[in-house]
Each structure stands twice: as structure tokens, then as C-alpha cells.
Amino acid sequence: MDEVLKIINDLKAGTIKPIYFLMGEEPYYIDKLTEYIENNILSEDEKGFNQTVIYGRDATIEDIVSNAKRYPMMAERQVVVVREAQELSRTIDKLESYAENPQPTTVLVVAYKYKTLDKRKKLVKLIAKNGVLFESKKLYENQVGTWIQRLLQGRGYSIEPKANAMLVEFLGNDLSRISNELDKLQIILPKGHTITPKDIEYNIGFSKDFNVFELQNAIGSKDQLKAYKIAQYFADNPKDNPLVVTVSLVFGFFVKLLKYHGLKDKDPRAAAPVLGVNPFFMKDYEVAIKNYPMKKVSSIVASLREIDVKSKGVGANSLSNHDLLKEMLVKIFN
Template sequence: MEELKKIREDLNINGPKPVYFLMGTEAYLIDQAVAYIEKNAMDEAQSAFNTHILYGKEVSIDQIIGLAKQYPFGSDRQLVIVREAQHLSRTIDQLISYVQNPQPSTVLIIAYKYQLLDKRKAIYKALSKNDAVVTFNPLYDNQIPGFIEQFVKNLGWHINPQTTHLLHSYLGTDLGKIHKELEKLKLVLPAGGTLTPQLIEEYIGISKEFNNFELKKALAERNTQQVMRIIQYFYQNPKENPFVVTLSIVHQFFTQVMQYHCLNDHQPKTVAAQLGINPFFVGEIALGARNYPMKKVSLVLHSLRLLDLKGKGVGTQGFDQEQLLKELVYQVM
């Protein structure tokens, strides 16, 4: 996200660069960067005749350079966008002559997804010398709630931490999926509205009662009956509730409970800062610590690691999701 912010700020202050080489494994952020540069690098009236979109599978480096060296039509600038440029990985070095002497009236955007250039290569060094390389890596799991909150804010809506984490627990770290699902709500939620669990359940399909967020809450309370109800819903709906996601969230929760036990200062602000969580969730962690002594948490974490191996088929002939979920409850409760 910081990389995208830097592109926006630099373009707004200094104007567009002659070359952008956008690479990395976070394809969604690369697409967002391309879209922002395309929209803001030149006037809309001029862009119609001066925006050229190419695809790596369909063009050669020579064709890209040839087009980039042309002069714009009725404008002082043209855009040349190369999407899916990773398909040019074998010949990308041939771009070096252009990078070293780019056409001043052209903004060349290379979207090089899912891969990284070798930093030892001359093409990387030439691009870096011109400050053209921007690397987009996936967000860490703990950065996703902030992404959701900012995205919702940009849409003109309000959201509370509980709803944010409900979305996070269901949609995971796939930024494109989060974007797509939230875009659905533009038809029903006006600007200034509040995103609620009820809207999410109705239009995105997340159960507000049976989800990983509520499972974590029930585990903190050590509410065996509610945990069993949620687990039953999970193994009856395995596609919407994959075991690997549930196990990851439960493991994260008990890791945070263990960290809480190890802290000397249990003031909410201190706990939130040390654990890297929203203060809204400190109470849940504290409740978990009261209900699970440190020794029990240590045993739970060990059991969860063994269960992870079972889920991957290590040392077993295979477990179905129902068996794995039931064993998870047995080991924790």
C-alpha cells in the first residue's frame, strides 16, 4: 500500500515519470497503480488518441520500443501500457536501450506481475537508476483490516472493527476478492451508510452467526455449545469455510493469548500495541487468557501444529474436514 501511495504523491507533485516498471506478486496493487497512472498522467480529452494498451503475449520488445518512440497526436504526452509483461521475461533485457534514453513525451508503464527482475541484471540496474522500479508484495495478514477500513472509507461508508474482522476472516488476504465483494454493495448502500453484518450476510453471503470471527469469540468464552454449533455449520459448508483458514485463525488467536500471558502490563493500549491488534479486540484476548492458563495454551498450540500436519496428510491416511474440525474442538476445549 505504501508503494501505491508513493506513486500517487509523486505523480501529483512531480508529474508522471517516463518509465514505470511495476513488478511483484500482488497483482491487485499493480492493477490499481496502472489505473491511477492512466487516469492522472494526462487529460481525459487527450488520452483517447494517445493511450496504447499492449499485452505481453502479443507483442515483442521491438514493437513496444517502436510505439514508445512515436510522438503523441495533438497532445504533449502519450501513454503506452504493457499488461501481462511477465510473458516477456526472456527478452525483457532488450528494453535496456530505451530505459537508458526514454522518449520524453511518452509514459511507458510495464506491468510485470507475479515475478521479480533479477537485481543483478543490467535491465534492473538501468530501471533503478531512473527510479522506475516499484515492487508490490502481498500485504501481511495483520494489514488486511486496515486495507478493508480504508477501502470502505473511500467508498463513503462507515464500518466498525467487528464487521471489518468478519470480512477479513471470510475473504482472507485476496485484495481483488475483497474489492469485488465490497463493490457489490454499491447498489444497496448509499454514501454515508454503515456496513453491517446483516448487509454482509445478505449480499456477500457470510453468515453473521457462523463464521471464524464468532468461533474465536466462542473459544474465548469457552462456550462449548456455541463452538460445536459453529463447527457443525463449517463441515456442512466446507467450500465457504475451508479448514486451513479456520485452523490459521484459531492458531493466531491462541498465539495472541500466549503473548498476552507473557506481558507484564495488561493495559488495553499496551496490549493492542504489543500484539499489533485493534484495541476493540483486547477484551476478547484477555477473556481467552482468563479461561486458558498459559500451560493449557501451550498444549493447545502444540496440538494445533500436529493438527495442521494431519490436515496436510502427514502421518495419516487422510482426514475429512468433519473429523479435523471435531478433533480441533476436542484438543482446544
Template sequence: MAAPSSKNSYEAIKNDIVNRRFKPIYLFMGDESYFIDELTELLSETVLTESEKDFNMQIFYGVDSDVNEIISSARRFPMMAEYQLIIIKEAQNLDKFELLEVYANNPMPTTILVISYKHGTVDKRKAIIKKIDKVGVVFESKKLYDNQIPGFITTYLKTRDIGIDGKSAQMLSDFVGNDISKLIPQLQKLEVSLPPESTHRRITAEMIERNVGISKDYNNFELVKAVAKKDIASASRIVDYFSKNPKENPIMATVAVLFNYFSNLLECFWLPKKDEVSVMAALNIRSSFFARDYMDGIRNYNATKVMNIISELRTVDAASKGIDNISATHGELLKVLIYKIMH
């Protein structure tokens, strides 16, 4: 989530907005809409009071707005307020977007211009990026990596005074993936299910099983743990459950989780030190809880075996999509895959 300037992290920008340290121009761009929407909404809630918004807040939509009209509006003075707030939504559809550079050369100190540019980025070599970054904020909202999602879940819930254990966070991560637009509704569903009167609210694997539909005992998290430990009996039980419940446990999701695990594990074999601290640093893991599977994997596999497993995962992924596969069911493919991994 880094921006062209290191000062422009999501948390740093959020903190400045909350403390009313505003910049004249904000450009939020990137492939992850969640962080763009969050920062835009925070500015909408923070800059002006409800009574000030009537005369000092304008929202433009890129697809049907004129850039010259936006610049003209931005050059006006606020009415009975310290600031005026102008938000351009879906700015990626704004015709002649780069003309905003004219305004960025000399922005009004009493105007806060927010540019929400989704599903892509402005070429960072362009002058407009350099101009905005000099006087304001340029924030690139990137998709989180799979291994960052458990940490995001933990942080998101912590801001709502809700705890969650490592296993439960990983269960949700494996089930939803790194699509935050799908993850947030699941977290909100879990939050609503918590007793409001409780002072120590905490999400557990049992709650996830009841409200999200993920089995606390038969899921990709438990499968990876069994595979890492080479616990053949546990892995076989989980795979058998997956085979009997294919809709709730699609093979593509399982293969993706295993591919992510073994790709990270392969990286661990090249580390000068293969201790827990080194593994956590290399894989950007915050908690030792998530490093345990990799420590088990280092003990139970070698680099050559892991490379063969990754190759096999690619083959099974293709076969699950019908490539070079005439009759094998997804359950059969998964059983053979796990057998080859663990033998």
C-alpha cells in the same frame, strides 16, 4: 507493498499520479495483481484525455511484442499532446526484457512508459532496476498479510464513502482470506446492495449474512472471540453449526484463522509490556477493536499452552487432508480440536 525506494508506496504513487506529477518510467511488479492493475489503470485514465489517446497511447503485450519496437515507440514525440503513454502488459513474458535498460539510460521526458510485470519480480540486483528507480518508479506489489486485510477493506470502502464496523471487516477477511481478486467482487456486491439515496451508507454484519452468505453469529470471527475468552458454551455452539454446514464453513479455513490468531498471540507473550498499545504495535493492528481478542488470549492462556495449541492445529490440518486419519469427519476433528484448545 514497499518498493526499493521508500518514497514509492502505493498511496504515494497514486497521489502523485492524481496530481499529474508523472515519472518517465513506471515498473509495477509483484505477486499481488490488484495494486498493479489499479495503478496502471489510473495512469491510463489520467495521463491523456480521450481524444489524445487515439494517437498517443499504445499497449503492448509481453508475450507477442518486440522489445526494440517498444523502445522505438517510446522515443517518438507525442502528437498534439503533452505526453504519449506506452503500457507493456504481462511484461514478465517479454523476451529480452533487460534491454529496456537501454531506454532507461536516457528516457524521453514526453513519454510515460508503464511496465506491468505480474506474478513475480525482477531481480533487484540487476542494473535495470537501479536505472528505473533512479529516473522513475519501481513498485513491488506484495500480497497483504491476513492481519492487513480488515484495514484494506475499511480503506477501500472509505474511498467510496461507505463505512464498515470492525466485526464485519473481520468476517469478510476470515471468509475470503488475503486474495484481493476474490475480495473485491464481494465488496462490490455489498456496495450495490446499499440504498443509493442514503447519505450514511454503512455495511453491517446482517448485510454480509444476506449478500455474502456468512452467518453473523456463526463464523470464524465469533469462534476466535469465544476461544480467546474461553467461552466454552459459545465456542461449542459455533463448532456444532460448522459441523452441520461444512461446505459453508470448511475446516481448512477455520484452522488457518485459528493458526494465525495463536501464532500472533504467541508473539505477544514475548513483549516487555503486554498492554493494548504494545500488542497493537507488535502485530501492526490499527484499531483497538482487533486487539481485544489478543488481550483476552493473554489473560486466558500461557506461552506453553499456545505452543501446544499450534502443534495441535498442525496435526488437525494434516488429518483434515487425510494424513493419519482413517474415519474422523471434519466436524469431529474440529470438535476435538476446540475441546483440546479450551481445556
């Protein structure tokens, strides 16, 4: 995110490079940088003659170079944007000669999503020398919560830890999807608002009472009635609560609990980063570690491996989601 802000600040300051090669597994920042350049380098009057969008599946490197070498019309520069450039991965090295001597009055933006160039290649070195080479890496899920906080802070909002964790849990590390959902909330909620689990439930559709965090809490505190109620809800709503995901998350909870048992320093503030847990949820682990001795946790982890295999359809063709969820809880609580 800091690198993205630096590129945008440089553009605002008038430090404009002739090539922006945007590559990587995370499309969110590639899209944002591409949109920013499209919207801000040229005036509306200049765009008609001087802004060209090319799609990788419909063009060749020769087409791109030909467009990039044109001179702008009645403007200081032109912008050439290549979307879906990964479609040209087999011939992308042909861009070498242009990257070695790019047209100074052209801003060439290459959106190379889901892939990266081999950094040992001459093309990479030429782009880095004469332009901007940006790699957009996927965030790990334990980094997404901080990303959400920073994004909302920049937009004038804040978010409660549980609401933040709900977004990460249900949307994973798909930054574009998370951003789209936050856009919807911004339309409804006033600036300065702190987003709550209720806001998430009412406006995005995730239940604040029947979700994996509440299931985790019920299991950790040995609240069997609550756990079975949530399991029933999951069984009745399998599309919103896939069994494979539920089992995986419960398995992850107990693996972290096993790791927690093995820590010498069990202070929640010290343990949270080691376990990769939002500090807000450490209270659940503090309760669970008292309810589940290490030997029991090891046994549960082994049982959950079996349930995980069954949840993927191996050796459990006749068992329903409800039966497997019930089996999972029986093995945990007994």
C-alpha cells in the same frame, strides 16, 4: 498507498515521466496505476491514435521499443501500456538501451506483476533515474484492516471492527478481491454508512453468527454448546469453511494466547500490537487467558498440531470433517 497517491498527484500536477515500471507481488496497485494512466493522460480524442496496449505474451522487447519510439499524432504525447510484462522476464534486460534514453513524448507503462527486478541491475537504476520505479508489495494480514479503513474513508464510508476483521479473515490479503466486494457494498449502501457484520452477511455471504471469530469467542469463553453448533455448521458447509483453514486459525488463536501469557504488561492496549490482534478482539483474549492457564494452552497447541496434520489427510483418511472438528474441541475443552 502513500507512494501510489504521490504518483497520482504528480500526474495530476503535470509531472509526467517517460517510463512507469510497476512491479511486485501485489497486483492491485499495479492495476490501479495502469488504469489511471490509461484513463487520464490522453483525452478521448487523442487515445484513438496515441494509446497502445501490448501484452507481454504476444510481444517482444523490440516490439515495445519500436512502439515507444513512435511520435504522437496530433497530440503532445502518446501512451504505450505493456500488460502482463512478467511474461518477458527472460528478455526484460533488453529494455536497458531504451531506459537510458527514453522518448520524451512517450509514456511507457510496464505492468510487471507478481515479480520484481533485481535492484542491482543497470536497468533498475536507469528506470529510477529517468522514470518511476514502483514496487507493489503484498500487505501482511495484520495490515489489511487498516488498509480497508483508509480505502473506505476515502470513499466516504466507515466500517465496524468486527465487519473489518471478517473481511480480512475470509478474504485474506487479496486486495483486488476485497476492493471488488467493497464495490458491491457501495452500490447497495448509501454514502456515509458504517458497514456492519450484517451488511457483510447479507451482501457478501459470510455468516455473522457462524464464523471463525464466533468459534474463537465460544472457545475462549468455554461456551461448549455454541462451539459445537458452529463446528456442526462448518462440517455441513465445508466449501465455505475449509477444515485446514479453521484448524489453522484456532491454532493461531492459542499461539497468541500463549504469547499473551508470557507478556509482562498484559494491558490490552499494550498487548494488541505485540500479538498482532485488532484491539476490538482483545476482550476475547482477556476472557480466554483466565479460562486457559499457560500449561493448558501449551497442551492445546501440541494437540492442534496433530489435528492440523490430520486435517491435511495424513493418518486420518477415515475421519470426516465433523469428526476432526469434534476431536479438536474435545482436546480443547477436556
